[in-house]
Amino acid sequence: MKTRRNDPAKINIITLGCSKNLVDSEVLLSQLKAGNKQVTHEAEHSQAGTVLINTCGFIDNAKQQSIETILDFVEQKKRGEIRNLYVSGCLSQRYREELVAQMPEVDGFFGTTDTDLPNILNTLGADYKKELVGEREITTDSHYAYLKVSEGCNRGCSFCAIPLMRGKHRSREIEFLVKEAKYLVNKGVKEIMLIAQDLSSYGVDVSGKKQLDELLKALSDIDGLAWIRLHYMYPSGFPEEILSTMAERDNICNYMDMPIQHISSNVLKIMRRAINRERTETLLANIREQVPGIALRTTLLVGHPGETEQDHEELLGFLERTRLDRVGVFQYSHEENTHAHTLEDNVPAEVKQQRFDDVMILQQGISLEKNQAQVGKVMKTLIDGKQDGTFFGRTEYDSPEVDNRVILEEASGLRFGDFVDVEITQGLEYDLVGRVR
Numbered sequence: 001m002k003t004r005r006n007d008p009a010k011i012n013i014i015t016l017g018c019s020k021n022l023v024d025s026e027v028l029l030s031q032l033k034a035g036n037k038q039v040t041h042e043a044e045h046s047q048a049g050t051v052l053i054n055t056c057g058f059i060d061n062a063k064q065q066s067i068e069t070i071l072d073f074v075e076q077k078k079r080g081e082i083r084n085l086y087v088s089g090c091l092s093q094r095y096r097e098e099l100v101a102q103m104p105e106v107d108g109f110f111g112t113t114d115t116d117l118p119n120i121l122n123t124l125g126a127d128y129k130k131e132l133v134g135e136r137e138i139t140t141d142s143h144y145a146y147l148k149v150s151e152g153c154n155r156g157c158s159f160c161a162i163p164l165m166r167g168k169h170r171s172r173e174i175e176f177l178v179k180e181a182k183y184l185v186n187k188g189v190k191e192i193m194l195i196a197q198d199l200s201s202y203g204v205d206v207s208g209k210k211q212l213d214e215l216l217k218a219l220s221d222i223d224g225l226a227w228i229r230l231h232y233m234y235p236s237g238f239p240e241e242i243l244s245t246m247a248e249r250d251n252i253c254n255y256m257d258m259p260i261q262h263i264s265s266n267v268l269k270i271m272r273r274a275i276n277r278e279r280t281e282t283l284l285a286n287i288r289e290q291v292p293g294i295a296l297r298t299t300l301l302v303g304h305p306g307e308t309e310q311d312h313e314e315l316l317g318f319l320e321r322t323r324l325d326r327v328g329v330f331q332y333s334h335e336e337n338t339h340a341h342t343l344e345d346n347v348p349a350e351v352k353q354q355r356f357d358d359v360m361i362l363q364q365g366i367s368l369e370k371n372q373a374q375v376g377k378v379m380k381t382l383i384d385g386k387q388d389g390t391f392f393g394r395t396e397y398d399s400p401e402v403d404n405r406v407i408l409e410e411a412s413g414l415r416f417g418d419f420v421d422v423e424i425t426q427g428l429e430y431d432l433v434g435r436v437r
Helices: 019-034 060-078 090-102 116-123 162-166 174-186 212-220 242-248 265-271 277-290 309-322 349-372
Strands: 007-015 038-041 048-055 084-089 144-148 191-195 227-230 252-257 295-302 326-331 378-387 390-394 405-408 419-427 431-436
Touching: 007 019, 019 038, 019 048, 019 084, 019 116, 019 144, 019 191, 048 060, 048 090, 060 084, 060 090, 084 090, 084 116, 090 162, 144 174, 174 212, 191 212, 212 227, 212 242, 242 252, 242 277, 265 277, 277 295, 277 309, 295 309, 295 349, 309 349, 326 349, 349 419, 378 405, 378 431, 405 419
Parallel strands: 007 038, 007 048, 048 084, 144 191, 191 227, 227 252, 252 295, 295 326, 405 431
Antiparallel strands: 378 390, 378 419, 390 405, 419 431
């Protein structure tokens, strides 16, 4: 008989998908530890007998990764390497009935609603503690963290399944966000990334008006919070009043992540983005005018039903002229129960791939030119880590994991989370190289 080495009382949480999922896992970790549970996050050798997988269900690649991860742990359970297996998150919320039928080895499925967290805790033998609201474990590097300011989305983008998984837009009140941010700063966090499905609409559901500017001012006043970074601004209904605040406040990074998805008015209309090319270009120009030197990051979607070759060429021309600082690109995924799923997926897979490659190659050259233009400048850099004996960090113009790093030549004795002045000596396609001054 196989000897069980793993302890069923020990819990290992696996997180897949976006930073919003990561925050959910961090809250769960905090609640479990408060319930005296032995819990780890993505530990390779945790000897945990219970595994909970927090899944992503956004697009095909993410869904496939989630399914493969579940099946991998199903096999471990069959071999007796773990005893209990649970699944939570977006994939579970969206496909619970199908997953229950197809994966009977999983002991329980949980979604993303307000009741799922207490249900998970109860299943794992812990009570939900309301007094811990605003507190959580930090699984990122200890000097930065994500702050989820709202949940869900009221937008009707044709291609997006997020409202199916996360529900309607629900903002968290400013006082609770300030409390959580202070908690994070007291734990050593120096940089906070504001995240939401739709950051532009923050506060509308609570007060009837946009409150992002008010939130930014309140967070900016927190002692010890060095950098505040904005992620996932929606271009339609953009709260332009925040721009003067960004320009005035030193600890609000000159950085903005605003997924525009496309520039062709034809495609934007099909996508139901409630904006056109002219308004998008005017908005981008206004942002750059009011916040000089800002780094603009965007996400693009190629191959959407109805996208023509002319639309694609229009997008490439826009990128060449506008020269955005950071660009991510996805290929369209035909998601059931979305509006776009009622349309014919009429862009062949090989064309989607070619359009993806076109954008990436063009942006790679733009990124190289922009990075080479930084040579000779001295830039404030946050030390993130060390790899193969070499320290690396980031400037205020780069978010962790998705943007440029600053690779430090001949550096020693640095501490993670420290700020140093770095003279840039070389610009690579996606990284800078420099020396500490």
